[in-house]
Amino acid sequence: MQILVVKDYDAMSQQASHLIAQEMKKNPCAVLGLATGSTPIGTYKELIRMYREEHLDFSRITTFNLDEYAGLDTSHPNSYSYYMRVEFFDHINIKKENTHIPDGKIKDLNMCCRYYDQSIEQAGGIDFQLLGIGPNGHIAFIEPDEALSVHTNIVTLTKETIAANSRFFSSPDEVPRQAISMGVGSILQARKIVLLANGVGKAQAIKNLLASDKVSTQIPASFLYLHPQATIIVDEAAYSLVL
């Protein structure tokens, strides 16, 4: 696993967007795996700038998001569908039909999970997967547990994740308790993976992750050690507890 320590959030976002743009220029039909949350907002902003000012072309790009809250309609301001439109898709020339996010409102969530992995496969697999990391070491909504699902599945959010994500809701009670999330196997099949981490709030998670090269289901991000092309871009604040 390659580790790039950069100065701050802006430098992390610059580096990540540069890598994504490079992938897109090499392969204009690339399949991108995308994350939500606070971490990738700067990366999306920079990609939007590149689209506007440098004609970075999204017209043949396909995307798959990592996860979605169960029970939230795509029009709900806290749904990841809404986030992706507002923070990214509405500002670039991507085709709506080429963007994929699990449907948290569908009746048969299990079917949605199976269909999601099949769709990724049919698209030829993910070329470049962007990830954030939770304070508890989760990636996507793969929470620390005794065992982790390989495929896209329905997950129950931990108290820690509900607390961390409650900042986007008016109260912790409003945070959905379940989500649909890509599994560890779905993520590890991506040809390239870049995990971003910034700020002191991620320092403990990064310390735990880098403390050893052991894979642990209690630190889901540690599974990236098994990937031949995984990179972590971490800012100085998130790296501050690593000796």
Ligand code: F6R
């Ligand atoms: C969201 C996702 C999550 C976040 C993680 C960090 O799609 O996959 O794993 O990346 O919870 O969230 P932020 O960036 O808000 O700190």
